[in-house]
Amino acid sequence: MTKHGTLGVAVIGTGRMGADHVRRINAVTSGARVAAVVDIDAERAKQLADGIDGCTAYTDPAGAMASPDVDAVLIASPGPVHEAALLQAFERDLPVLCEKPLTPDAASALRVLEAEQKLGHRRVQVGFMRRYDAEYLKLKALLDSGQFGRTLLLHCRHRNASTPPGFTSQMMINDSVVHEIDTTRWLLEQEITAxxxxxxxxxxxAPDGLADPQFVLFETAGGAVVDVEIFVNCGWGYQVQCEAVCESGSARVGDGHAMVTNAAGRWGGEIDADFVSRFEDAYDREVQQWVDATRRGEVEGPTAWDGYAAAAVCEAGVRAQATGERTSTNLVERPALYR
Incomplete structure (x- = not known):
């Protein structure tokens, strides 16, 4: 798959997430290098590129993808421009790691599915990083083993200390609960139906106009029920937890008890400040596994179908949020490429 011994990656988008991936590939990931960075802010892209040997700055994704130094693409730009970048990557048959969302809505995600199917093979891995978190991987292995029987319920908590200006109630579903949507589908291997x-x-x-917190319920095709507490201005830190209740046992992850201290008449641990610190290891593992698979000529991990399904459930969630009514999801038949 690579033109060189080391995978040359173009990172599209150099905001917080993109810049962190540039650092990760440059300093942590083996078998890859940052060959290009892309941002509409030419100066920001240039500053990043200047600090990396052999890296070129671009303002146009297509220009970076045309470079002979680029073997693969990591998309970390805002969601509304993902579709165009994905289609440009397909034109050159380049492997892509695309940060969530695949695209902001189900209709555009379907267009990506159709374009990838025309290639006749997968090229996209979607960046749902919880699938690479050590605790979630242990929970997934336990549920897959059947040791506790069928999973009946998932209880999830998703808390942020605060939100940036302009954060809306709809973003609580599209930007935050989307992770629980993918986690549910992955852990249970069932589609969400309502x-x-x-x-x-x-x-x-909560800022004026933001309905925070909210309580979200999923029903799945296999008869499981999932509840999600989403509280994005809790004030005390970043917490993500999930408890699976099965027929003969339960298991919970995300308590953050890796280290507990006792001092000054108190005991306790630390709460992460944000998702970057909480899931740093998961991001490292995700990118490394993407690089390794790409160098082998393979595509692994969450598919474009997973990105589409998450977008479709998010749309149902936003409708349910607005109406207060139970809302069914509406997914197309799963194409053969993603079975």
Whole structure:
């Protein structure tokens, strides 16, 4: 798959996530190098590129993909421009790691599915990093083993200390609960068939107009029920937890008890500040496995179908949020390429 011994990666988008991936590939990942960075802010892209040997800055994704130094693409730009970058990558048959969302809505995600199917093979891995977190991997292995019987319920918590300006109630589904959507589908290997959103009175810390917290319910094709507490202005830190309740046992991840201290008359641990610190190892593992698979000529991990399904469930969630009613999801038949 590579033109060189080391995978040359073009990173599209150099904001917080993109810049972190540039650092990761440059300093942590083996078998890859940052060959190009792309951003509409030419100066920001140039500053990043200047610090990396053999890296070129671009303002146009197509220009970077045309470079003979580029073997693969990592998309970390805002969601609304993902579709165009993905289609450009398909034109050159380049492997892609695309940060979530695949695209912002189900209709555009379907266009990506159709374009990838025309290639006749997969090229996209979607960046749902929880699938690479050590705790979630242990939970997945336990559920797959059947040791506790069928999974009946998932209880999830997703808390952020605060939100940036302009964060909306719809973004609570599209930017935050989307992770629980993918986690549910991955852990249970079942599609989500309906969504209900309950909105208690807002926290006094919630910005004007933001309904925070919310309580989201998923129903799955296999008869499981999943609840998600989403609280994005909790004030005390970043917490992601999941408990699986099975027929003969339960298991929970995300308690953050890797180290507990006792001092000054108190005991306790630390709460992560944000998703970057909480899932740093997961991001490292995700990118390394993508690089390794790409160098072997393979595509692994969450598919474009997973990105599409998440977008479709998000749309149902936003409708349920607005109406207060149980809302069914509407997925097309799963194409053969993704079975």
């Amino acid at each position: 969504v209900t959103v309950l909105r208690p009175r807002p926290s006094s810390a």
